[in-house]
Amino acid sequence: MQSIEVKESVWNGLVNVRIVFRSAGGPVQYLARVYRQSYFAVEFAALVEYFGRHDKAVATQPVWLEYESVPIKWNLPVGVLHDYLHLPVRTTSAVWTLTLRCDQYPRDHIIPFIYTTGSGTVDYARSLQETVVNLLKQSSFVLNGNAKVIMALGEADSNAWWHAIVAHNLYQYERVARIVMPSLKFQRVPVKVYVCGSTEVIQAPIYPTSASGAAVSLGAVLSEVLPSLFAQGTFARPYIQGLDMTAWVNNPDCGILDLWKAFKHLDNFLYITVLVASGLAEIDSRDKQSISGS
């Protein structure tokens, strides 16, 4: 599970997106391949520059993305958003179409951008950096019982880490990650669970081993946090990093800590997206159609 190939595959995972902006002169689109292990807010500066040529408001107002009228939370990793929002309605298209907006910012749904640059434009990077640091403090607290390693991170390392996230540089990222996580003995594993169709998030700090010393499985975690879906049979399917993990649910050779090491995101959380039965039937039906049609 911890091979370099797996790590690189997860690090290099991409989502194809088409971003549409409805300007006064008609719709304009922007095609991109965005890393699953990144954030849409990293792309905002480029989007603003591109769409700003068609509508000046894009450059002066905070922008956000929507999928089927649902505002997209820029503080969540791209891959998690894709699994949570796109998997239940997955079409045969390999491109995820999103809409860019800049009119009435949906403050009740997504965190507003509060900083501006010296030139008066929205400073997306600063808000994102602050949010990611807070998430790292949170995950560090779960892993180590405190957030001292993040608080004590020097300015140079902190900046290097941030630049590694923005530039998507695995080597630089790993160098600072080794400072932040000097030990591989952790108290609890930071996990977040999203159920497609539900608006709530489940925080799940998990002890990696049971009282008997056995590794805690993905199935045990899901039975604990979502007993109605997982305790008595399979009514749902867990996805991690876009992969259907059903076969790993009760795998005795792969505990939650192994999954965390292989599939954690940049904020050191393992995100599990759960697709419930009704959505599964739809996906299975589409997959069958896709196979028979190919």
Place this chain on the structure above:
Amino acid sequence: MGPITNVQFEDYLERFNSDLIESLQLVQTSTQPWSEFRILSNYTKTLPRKYFLCSLKLIGDVDLSITFTVSYDEFYQVPVCNFRVNKYQGEQEQALTNLCEIDCNGHLVKLDSHPIFDTPWFSIHPCETLQVVDEFMGPETGVLEYLKCWFGLYGLPSVFPMLQTRYI
């Protein structure tokens, strides 16, 4: 005393909520503009984690409505209070989420993702809560006393000092 567990929190939440609503009062001073407050709604819900949501209105020249939740942060192992504020001027209602950050009594209160709803609510960052509340706790302190102490330090009165609890 150490951290309280989510099970302890959930076991005592309704009792804590009931004591809180009974003891919440508006401190009258010459500088604050509100003369009274009303509880608009108050309920406990499980989603699947248990929390309570209370909405109240401060009545004065400019009415202010405060909606707050008390839930348990599984990651930091402490209760958390999140809130939203709306200001009323006549028929006009204005959400104060455009403030984004408030410095209240030394706490930096920021808009952050709610631990259950995952939408922006104001919150006091809980990273020091465990240690600070523990300093006020004795070895025999019960869960209810813990929650009351926590609420005074990190709950509504820490951000809105005109709202205080006077437990009997």
